[in-house]
Amino acid sequence: MRTIYSKADEDAFRLRMHDHLSALPTNPETAALHVEQGTLDYGVFFTHRMEGGQHHVLYDPKQISGIDVRHFLGIYVATTEGELLDRVREAFYAADSEAYRSIIRIVLDEIDRTQDGPGVVGHVLALMTAEHAGATA
Numbered sequence: 538m539r540t541i542y543s544k545a546d547e548d549a550f551r552l553r554m555h556d557h558l559s560a561l562p563t564n565p566e567t568a569a570l571h572v573e574q575g576t577l578d579y580g581v582f583f584t585h586r587m588e589g590g591q592h593h594v595l596y597d598p599k600q601i602s603g604i605d606v607r608h609f610l611g612i613y614v615a616t617t618e619g620e621l622l623d624r625v626r627e628a629f630y631a632a633d634s635e636a637y638r639s640i641i642r643i644v645l646d647e648i649d650r651t652q653d654g655p656g657v658v659g660h661v662l663a664l665m666t667a668e669h670a671g672a673t674a
Contacts, residue, residue, distance in 0.1 A: 546580045551609075557585065558613035570616035572606065574598050574649045585610070592616055596649075603645040604629055621654050 569591040576597055577584065583596035583606045592614065596606045607626055610616060617623055625648070629641040648657045 550580055550582055554583075554585070554609065555613075558610070561587065561614060567615040567617045568592055570594065570607075570610070570618050572596070572603060572618065572649050573652065574603075574646070582606070583609075598646055598650070602642055603649045604642050607645075619654075621658060622648065625654075625658070 571591060572594045574597070575595045577595070577600065581597070582601040583594055586593050592610065594606055594610065596603060604626070607616075618626070622645075625641060625645060629638055629645070632638045632641060644657060644661055648654045651657060
């Protein structure tokens with residue numbers, strides 16, 4: 538369940554993060570991105586820091602989804618989370634139905650929660666394979 542904030546709260550946060558991310562040095566290279574979930578104060582949807590040339594983001598899933606954080610950050614900087622997570626993110630943007638985007642949103646949030654991309658994707662594929670086998674049997 539996501540907490541609903543006023544438009545003013547969202548706008549204020551967006552402006553703070555815009556100022557923070559706009560001040561980052563311009564780098565034509567794609568930088569590594571690490572995303573985690575955590576509990577943050579009211580109105581702090583996510584935090585961002587640079588460490589060793591990598592972007593580290595902590596977001597509060599009660600306030601914002603992982604895909605929304607990635608989208609917002611992607612406006613300012615080019616990032617990669619590795620082949621698997623980049624493909625999941627690309628699949629979200631290529632999805633032609635809200636139902637499919639909802640599934641991908643859940644998968645990304647679970648990856649962020651567990652920090653186990655291959656395990657989560659493997660589990661989802663196993664569930665889909667079992668469902669498909671049951672449907673064709």
